[in-house]
Amino acid sequence: MTSGTELLDAIRRAGADLDVPCGGKGTCGKCVVRVAGGEVDSNSLGALSGASVADGYVLACQTRVLDVEVVVEVPQSSADERGKFSDTDETHLLRRELLPRDFEYDPLATKWLVNVAAPQLGDGLSDLDRLTRAIQQDWGKIQTTYPLAVIRTVADVVREAGGLVTVTLVREPGQMHIVRVEPGDTTTRHLGIAVDIGTTTVAVQLIDLCHGNVMATRTAYNGQIGCGLDVISRINYARRPERLEELRTRVLETINRLIRQVCASHDVDPCELCNAVLSGNTTMSHLLLGLKPEYIRLDPYVPTVGQFPYLRARETGIEIAPDSWIYLSPCVGSYVGGDITAGILCTDLATDTDEVNLFVDIGTNGELVVGNRDFLMTCACSAGPAFEGGGIDCGMRAAVGAIEKVQVDPKTGMPRCSTIGEVKPRGVCGSGMIGLLADLYLTGWIDSGGRLDRSRPCPAICIDGKRARYVLAEAQESGTGQEIAVSETDIDNILRAKAAIYSACALMIRHLEMEFTDLAHMYIAGGFGRFLDLEKAIVIGLIPDIPREKFRYIGNSSLMGSYMVAISQDYCRRQTELAQRMTCIELSSEAAYMDQYTAALFLPHTDRELFPSVHPARAHRHVGQGGHVAVQP
């Protein structure tokens, strides 16, 4: 080890894995290790107790190496954390029925068959000239660019099949890029990918660009998770160039692994993929490209790039055909990114309507867009990764083994769970958490503050000192061999997440001097489950208590929007226009936001009149107030 090196970096370089959910700021305490030998300079006191520090425990992110050799014990518990981020090979279902029916099929990357004239001495035309002329016969006199690697193949390709050449081309304003040339007619096989780069989850979709079919989808946790759970932690982590490069490499590894998986499922060589459309929030987009994200979180919150330039796969590190176009959905501001400009393509916000619609994407960050053809306003709030299983002890993605539905017996308080894939439960996904909280509240087993009822005996409720937890599956019933339980801390995390979302929605609507009921539709996107039980989401106060027919749950709209851009030039253009029309509002600068947020930290809300259809069992309204109240019918 070089003296002065941060201990966290040294440990990672030595091959050990250590998560820093806070991004290395010394606040989460997850990178605690014990220094067994060698001298270090540590600033861990305060975060750790004096006794721990005396025993040699330090926060790796707050410690510098002073000796040539330092011996460190990495506790098992830290490495274990990663278990819940393991990947499964489930197909992540899209709400295909929500795909627009009227879009024009015209993919960003087009395969085009041309007939190249034979070489002739007299005409002075090179191989490239003749190929360009053949293309221009169909496409007009547009400027045509060729990457060097493509030019290297041209001489043989134009001669191999008697001049019959399949050209893969992409169009930008004023020019056309040739990304591949192949001898003969290969137009019947044409493939691309759509990618959603979530802070927590990455999804990759293989697309048959000939017919617009989705062939396979795979999801995995973003490999950057070990460097911070949310975007702020990642930005903190990226403060040194080698760490920025580490984050870039980590997400690339995730994306490239998923690309190999979707390809392997259909016996496709990744080099056949001629186009990738990726959508991620502003920080994810910047990190993917190795752009310093620091200014995203510094006043005045201006990112380096909004509309991304033309990028080739080889310069980004995405392992598809090296000269194919890597299209990143445009970002509107530091906290409203490409996942949102892709997401609203799946809603009426992308249509020419007078009606006002609200789009909410519930991910690690929550983002909102509200508007119609005349105006589009957007804002973001920090929900945390709870709905995707992050920051929840037994949380997990909506993958096989995730508890996605929970029913609580009103009398016994015991749960009945159903898991994705109908296997032994391995954890709880977002929709499971919402269902559980709603049922516990409706049946009176938690109060509106999220506190479990300690007054009635219930085998599912385990009390451990001041804190209680609700056990969904005993160790022997679980697929992991460990108890699956939701603690009051987990419940608090969910409450904070739903409060952030709800209060942001309420504030935006108030901003427009409207009511929720004035909305034509409220679109809900997010990765918290395959389905969202609207009634239960209303019970916990995540979404407003308005007529149910106004809701549209659209799942992973960032992925679906990416897919729509990949298969439609028209949607690509629409996306750019929408991004340019959107106005960002900074919620943190609104004085009313904190009040709204605090009021929303209860089930369903402090102001019960906002949720007239929610009727909890009043058996144990407030533990400690004493007395029983009859359960309302």
Next chain:
Amino acid sequence: MTSGTELLDAIRRAGADLDVPCGGKGTCGKCVVRVAGGEVDSNSLGALSGASVADGYVLACQTRVLDVEVVVEVPQSSADERGKFSDTDETHLLRRELLPRDFEYDPLATKWLVNVAAPQLGDGLSDLDRLTRAIQQDWGKIQTTYPLAVIRTVADVVREAGGLVTVTLVREPGQMHIVRVEPGDTTTRHLGIAVDIGTTTVAVQLIDLCHGNVMATRTAYNGQIGCGLDVISRINYARRPERLEELRTRVLETINRLIRQVCASHDVDPCELCNAVLSGNTTMSHLLLGLKPEYIRLDPYVPTVGQFPYLRARETGIEIAPDSWIYLSPCVGSYVGGDITAGILCTDLATDTDEVNLFVDIGTNGELVVGNRDFLMTCACSAGPAFEGGGIDCGMRAAVGAIEKVQVDPKTGMPRCSTIGEVKPRGVCGSGMIGLLADLYLTGWIDSGGRLDRSRPCPAICIDGKRARYVLAEAQESGTGQEIAVSETDIDNILRAKAAIYSACALMIRHLEMEFTDLAHMYIAGGFGRFLDLEKAIVIGLIPDIPREKFRYIGNSSLMGSYMVAISQDYCRRQTELAQRMTCIELSSEAAYMDQYTAALFLPHTDRELFPSVHPARAHRHVGQGGHVAVQP
């Protein structure tokens, strides 16, 4: 060694150097080696005598390895050949006085100072947006492209010097590429390079793009020489992909070494260089880019690329600023390349004149352009590398130590030589060869067939069996410690080279139904010396016997034209227009060419009336005819 490998490849892989001037076709016999152990399959009989083959000698290029281990003796003589291709650090003088005085100074790569607005929350503009707006304020709403590596620097650069940013930009039709951004005002330091990629010699010039000054020039033999002396040999050599890659790497090594040299001479980091303009013949241009050159030499002689697309340094392997523009001069046909479209920029052919001008570039290939503002015709002929010192035993480039002038004493036949740099002679360059032949002919020491006079005693003429040689410097007088002599074989090579050039010129002029005297000017370009003694070039019949004021010797016009393009957009546009206007004529398809060539193989020509001003001493007109004739005054 893998069984079946070509022995030549195996020997090179083992680290030994073996030249194949013929490109590995088995015709030059330079790659002869002796197999001392192990089995091979050789096809060397015919090229080598039966006795040699019996002794184990083979041509490495015609032999395949059959055993796992084969022991080979590489004769010293073959490696020694390389000695004459060693580099010296001379400054290669340009005819700076020939630079046009009326050109518009406007370099391809421009440094431009802009003021980028400070980031603001409200305006929705990213760092890149604000930078682009600042550029567009000066340059209009042109589409602007940024490479990813540049975008990675933007966030810090726009903030570092209060928004003052120096942008390096290059313009293409309809768009502008940003190749670098730097904080603050760096417009006073702006550098680029011009490169001539000759088949034999490569020249690199460092240019101060702020003022258009040439700061340094370095030349070296093209590293591909070991793989063939002329373009046909190189094309033959490149027939396998790994050999094409070898040729690409070899010329890149030469260019990059010269770049480092010119940079080191002025304490410049090669990464500061923002633009490179390179000119080479069609084969050299293709090999530099790794394009298969095979079709160049196959009927109908159509190259892959004529007008080269926008290329970045990083994709070509040229080691300057990685995103800077690599501009290659356009090629007109398989045998009329970028060296010619660059070269004619130095002549009145690039001006709007009625007068007909002839441009001749005498290199390893000879290329001609004739025309005026109404027409431009061009053709090529194969002269061989003799004028650049290739294929001549003691030949060398016009570098320090080269004999560049020779005077022969009419009575004694003894030479008086002067060398570049006034040091001990190391070899003879093209101008020295021309001077020597002219003087030997005028003084009667060689006849018009190039045969040395054996009838008069002269210490400089050494007779060795049937062949004779003319000694310019004894071993003890020479800078190499070895005798410097010109053999009758060398003289034959020069005669063939000059015959190829002269007959091509004569044929072109006849094609136009003109006479040489109808030309306004005849421009002569070439790397055979710093200066060309016109009188002597006429004596040997290299150029026609017309009024001397019509001649313009313009030296390395490919390098000068590259320089002119680098410092002037206008010349860049003119070059493209000229290339499009040029019509190629295939001399080999003209029946008259062979007759013209054969007639030109004598000094000065079979038809003495074409050279009325050449009066040789008639003392020994034809050795063997006997009798002395009085020397004419």
